[in-house]
Amino acid sequence: MANSIAKGLLLSAALMLLAACNDANTRPQIDIEGKTMGTFYSVKVSGTLTESKQQLQQEIDALLEQANDDISTYRPDSVLSRFNQNTTAEPQPIPRGMADIILTAQRIGRDTGGAMDITVGPLVNLWGFGPDKRAVKVPSQQQIDAARQHIGLQHLKLLSDSRGEWLQKDLPEMYVDLSTLGEGYGVDQLVRLMARKGITNYLVSVGGAVSSRGVNGQNKPWRVAIQKPTDRENAVQALVDLQGYGISTAGSYRNYFEQDGQRYSHVIDPVTGRPITHKLVSVTVIAPTALEADGWDTGLMVLGTEKALKLAEEKGLAVYLISKTDDGFSAVMTPQFKAFLVQ
Template sequence: MVHTFAKRLLLAAALTLLVACNDTTTRPQIDIEGKTMGTFYSVKISGEIEQNKQQLQQEIDALLEQANDDISTYRPNSVLSRFNQTHSSEPQPIPRGMADIILMAQRIGRDTHGAMDITVGPLVNLWGFGPDKRVVKAPQQPQIDAAKRNTGLQHLKLLSDNRGEWLQKDLPQMYVDLSTLGEGYGVDQLVRLMARKGITNYLVSVGGAVSSRGVNGQGKPWRVAIQKPTDRENAVQAMVDLQGYSISTSGSYRNYFEQDGQRYSHVIDPATGRPINHRLVSATVIAPTALEADGWDTGLMVLGTEKALKLAEEQGLAVYLISKTDDGFSAVMTPQFKAFLVQ
């Protein structure tokens, strides 16, 4: 799986925001940027708003800080870190937003037959892609087997009663990692903030997750460019008009380490406990919410091109896949994705 807030900073450029089409603006546009979850966030609003920019940024920062306090594995006192630190099998109280992430992760985990698994934290840490120090060499099979024994979505239960939501594990050493959905969750939080303030023309992003509504400062639809899987940040592969939907991209081509001439990606396959070794290098998903898109792109990335495309077609998902070939790269998409494509 694709993991950790800090490491996904390297995927932030996977989606390039195309805002201005020319130098002449027809309406005011506010740009707010900052750091969160080990990556960057951006909020672009066109048209007049009642609140001043500084006050709005303070609210945005506070909102994203709360998300970090809930689900960051890099903060030892976050709700999720405290859950991971306890070896108790008793249900632990969690905030509603975190419960929403868990519920989405469980659903996509089932639909991807375990390819999207938020319990692979022990494997992520073992390979050096978690909050712990990066390893300098690949772990041995006995280490991988030992870490795998502490994983599995079936060992994690989400409970709800009239008092709130609760999370329970039956493996004492289980380590839940929600980094794969953190950016999408952050975007959805920003979308809700826009709605509460009556803002109807915006584009918001956290790392590789983006959502938009309405038009930009030129009165034109916001467009998002999918980057080619290269180190050049402005190499555009395709462009989409989100039409009020959300988009998220997962990739394997930037965050990795090499040993003895072999590249080890940060995308961990829960089935093998090892980094993926297939040719799919980028998976982009458009969905009604950024959380859903962020979860699906991870699972599809693990599956590889053929299995990912087959599942996307069965589920009716809007998906764009880029694979490495002997001659460069090739792309394939579902009909649902094509409907968002800017020709």
């Protein structure tokens, strides 16, 4: 799994926002950019605003700052960090948004047979991809087995009562990492902000998660490019029109370390406790929400091409998979994904 709160920071995200191709704007458009969750965000709005660009950016920054205060593992005083630091089995209060992320993670974790596991943090940290960023070396099997004693979704419970939402663990050293869903959550928060303000033409992104609705400054639908799994930033694999949906991409081809000629990806398989070794290098998912897409892309990434495609077809998911071959790369998609392709 991606260890950072933002896959964009790790450069595993493979989405690029397509800029307008001509200067004949038919509607005003504003672009707002900034930093959050260890990566970058972008908000593009077309049409006339009822407030200034500066006022809108202040609200965006405050919204994303709150998300960081809730779920960042890089902030020792965040709600999630305080939960991880707690070694008791007493339920801990959490905000509603964080509960939504946990609930989504638990469901996708079950559906993927544990391939998407938000408790995999000890293994991510052990392999040097966590917030500590310690010197990278291949851990011993003994170290891996020891870390695996502290993970497992079955040891994490989400509770709700009249006072609010609560999170409980029965393993004292359990370390929950919501980074694999953080960008999608941030995007959905921005989408809700747009709705509250009556903004109907926008494209918002946080790292590798994107959502859009309506048209751009040229009065044309927003389009998003899926990047080829190479180091070239503008190598486009496919174009999609999101039609109000969210999209997220997970990849294994940029964040890694090498030792003795062997490459070790940041994507950790919770079952083996080791980085993945299969040929699947990129997974793009389109879903009703960016959070949903962000959760599925990581789980499918861990499974590998054949298992990921089979599960996506069973669940009716819109998925685009890119695999490494002897001759380069090959791509396969589900029928649901084809509906979003720009021919």
